[in-house]
Amino acid sequence: MDTDTTSNDFSLPIDLPERHRLLVVDDDLAVRMVSRLALTKKGYGVTEASDGYTALSWMDSHKFDAILLDARMPGMDGFETCRKMRDKLNGEPVPIIMVTGQDDDASIDAAFECGATDFVVKPLNWRLISQRLESLIGAGTVKRHLKNRSHQISSMLKTSSETMLLLDGDGIIQGCHQIARMPIGFRSHMIVGNHFLKSLREDSAELILAAWMRAHKTGECESFIVEHLEGNECHTVQGRFVRGAEGEWLCLLQDQSDSFNCEQQTYDLTFKDPATGFGNEKQLFFELNQRLQENRKSHLQTAILRFSASDIRRFEPTIGREGMITIAQVIVERLEIGLASYLSTLAPEAKRPEQLIARLSESDFVVVLSAIDDLGFIEDLSNLLLRRLSTIVEIGDHICSIDWAVGIADTIEASxxxxxLLSATAYAIYSDFGSSNGHRIHRYNAELRAKARQDIELERLLRRDIADGVLEMAYQPKFNLSNLSLIGMEALIRWNNAELGYVSPARFIPVAEKSGLIISLSHLVIEKVFGQLAAWRDDGFEMVPISINISGIHLNTRTIVEELGAGIQQRRIPPELVELEVTESIMVDGVGKAFKNLNDLRAMGIKVAIDDFGTGYSSLSYLKDLPADCLKIDRSFVQSITSDSTAEAIARAIITVGHDVNLHVIAEGVETEEQLNKLAELGCDSVQGFFTGRPVPSGEFVTFFQDGRLVG
Known part of the structure; x- marks a missing residue:
């Protein structure tokens, strides 16, 4: 039995029945175990080594028919190990198959330069590897016995599963073995006395002739692969020329159709979107990187058009998964036809871009245009494709109308x-700047790039100041309209940064939401507000409710109910003194955990107010089902309530319906006495705004406690 001094290397007993002895070299124990199981099933005897030094030590005392060698190992890597193995073999034609993690040209060239016979790419296809081992070991056997022609031929006939042709130096067939394994049309003229190359179809002969000429020039084994169409069936024939004795040559042939079909299926699973058959994210990145590299050499440009559907998932409950697949197929078909239609209109002398369509995600589709010398047509093409996509899609009895936004980025303006490039298209679509023009097509440009950099810097400073607790709270009073007494306040976050100065919440809150800082910001606000409530209580002030703005992102977390409950209990704050302000859209959606969390918080005694009411939805009928205690009329209605009859009518409707379902109604943004009087006339319950009191720091707010009534 073979033994080894290392705990991770072991081998099978040498008395097991086996066709060939293999050495498997890999630093990963799991890979070696899988290799052993797969190869021993095929009848091979397997010896393992966990590193290059151990492998070279095995070769001092054992002979192997083939070696499977990992390229990337700690210490001495596979490439250096391969070179030292070739030195030890001293010309012996033992096949060394290099296992690489990449199939790029550099890795392939490095493998062959260090003496590898062949290479395979991870993940390993053991069916394919076993076939390659058979062929390579057979070819190695042939070369090993070149000095004795009769022994050479008999050995090959016994050990190789390939079809073999014995050729003289001119390519005339001298003998055939197992020719029946070739497709009928391919083998029909493979007769002793015929010229091998002249017996082939013209499309196959050209590739095989090139390999034949290289073999004669170098004297080395030269391989070729040709496609042979026979009826409706396509065969993949793999072959190689091996120098024989006395000026003769061997042509080893194998029908690899099953293996190549298996490889194609593996490729499709990895790089193709199963719903559409077009490229997926992996293929998009691989292909795009290749094209960008080529374009840099030729000084040409690449542009990406990203089509993002904001609401495509809402159709699944009605059309099912099959319907969603159909929608995806319709989308890529429209993109393909639209792209071909537009490119056909270009002038004949114009350089046509290389194109690629890929599905990046369920809702995002990408068109890549590369090798472009003029980007002027990109927006026209985007408009045409957008019009095609915006047409409704009919799935059975269902009509699906999809809203699209387009992000464009190119190698001149973006990256x-x-x-x-892909990040730039996303930023163009989703940034506030990109959508401010009201259009659906947004192009990444210098101005947007500058804003992106500003957002990155803003995020960095915001992250630091949140961690340091630098942000402060301001408090705006709320007054009862019937007697103008103080009934509460709203807590508002304020940021004075040491480097930027005052930063508006309208600027930094969207950045916090996009960057994932909004929950940390919410925690800071809650901590400061609860601490202030406790301080005012301890100072003997008569307490009024305080409202806190909570984002939908935070409201959807699993822990918000426990967090607020723990904070209230720790500081002994009555729950009814805490009010959460949430947006109308969160309330109406009624999805995720937000809706349940609001019900749980109200059951705890915390109040809930619907902020900016009236701006998102036209129907008021859902109010009776919402977990809310208060409606806040949006400032856009209040500001024009004395001059616009429509704004007045909307405010009246909100107040009436709110009272009908027992909700307190407050108007925000009150700036004039006329607005105050009009709201009182309409029956509004309470108000807040600059007219009644601006947001002030906690130290200045105590003046409102002293009298509890609006002064002036």
Whole structure:
């Protein structure tokens, strides 16, 4: 039995029945175990080594028919190990198959330069590897016995599963073995006395002739692969020329159709979107990186058009998964036809871009245009494709109308990397700047790039100041309209940064939401507000409710109910003194955990107010089902309530319906006495705004406690 001094290397007993002895070299124990199981099933005897030094030590005392060698190992890597193995073999034609993690040209060239016979790419396809081992070991056997022609031929006939042709130096067939394994049309003229190359179809002969000429020039084994169409069936024939004795040559042939079909299926699973058959995210990145590299050499440009559907998932409950697949197929078909239609209108002398359509996600589709010398047509093309996509999609009895936004990025304005270009298209679509023009097509440009950099810097400073607790709270009073007494206040976050100065909440809150800082910001606000409530209580002030703005992101977390409950209990704050202000859209959606969390918080005694009411939805009928205690009329209605009859009518409707369902109604943004009087006339319950009191720091707010009534 073979033994080893290391605990991770072990081998099978040498008396087991086996066809060939293999050495498997890999630092990963799991890979070696899988290799052993797969190869021993095929009848191979397997010896393992966990590193290059151990492998070289095995070769001092054992002979192997083939070696499977990992390229990337700690210490001495596979490439250096391969070179030292070749030195030890001293010309012996033992096949060394290099296992690489990449199939790029550099890795392939490095493998062959260090003496590898062949290479395979992870993940390993053991069916394919076993077939390659058979062929390579057979070819190695042939070369090993070149000095004795009769022994050479008999050995090959016994050990190889390939079809073999014995050729003289001119390519005339001298003998055939197992020719029946070739497709009928391919083998029909493979007769002793015929010229091998002249027996082939013209499309196959050209590739095989090139390999034949290289073999004669170098004297080395030269491989070729040709496609042979026979009826409706396509065969993949793999072959190689091996120098024989006395000026003769061997042509080893194998029908690899099953193996190549298996490889194609693996490729499709990895790089193709199963719903559409077009490229997926992996293929998009791989292809895009290749094209960008080529374009840099030729000084040409690449542009990406990203089509993002904001509401495509809402159709699944009615049309099902099959319907969603159909929608995806319709989308890529429209993109493909629209792209072909537009490119056909270009002038004949114009350089046509290389194109690629891929599905980046369920709702995002990408068109890549590369090798472009003029980007002027990109927006026209985007408009055409957008019009095609915006047409309704009919799935059975259902009509699906999809809202699209388009992000455009190119290598001049955005980035020269695949990730940079795709990130630029996303930023163009989703940034506030990109959508402010009211259009659905947004192009990443210098101005947007500058804003992106500003947002990155703003996020960095905001992250630091949140961690340091630098942000402060301001408090705006709320007054009862019937007697103008103080009934509460709203807590508002304020940020004075040491480097930027005052930063508006309208600027930094969207950045916090996009960057994931909004929950940390909410925690800071809650901590400061609860601490202030406790301080005012301890100072003997008569307490009024305080409202806190909570984002939908925070409201959807699993822990918000426990967090607020723990904070209230720790500081002994009556729950009814805490009010959460949430947006209308969160309340109406009624999805996720937000809706349940609000019900749980109200059951705890915390009040809930619907902020900016009236701006998002036209129907008031859902109010009776909402977990809310208060409606806040949006300032846009209040500001024009004395001059616009429509604004007055909307405010009246909100107040009436709110009272009908027992909700307190407060108007925000009150700036004039006329607005105050009009709201009182309409029966509004309470108000807040600059006219009644601006937001002030906690130290200045105590003046409102002293009298509890509006002064002036």
């Amino acid at each position: 020269s990397t695949a990730d940079g």
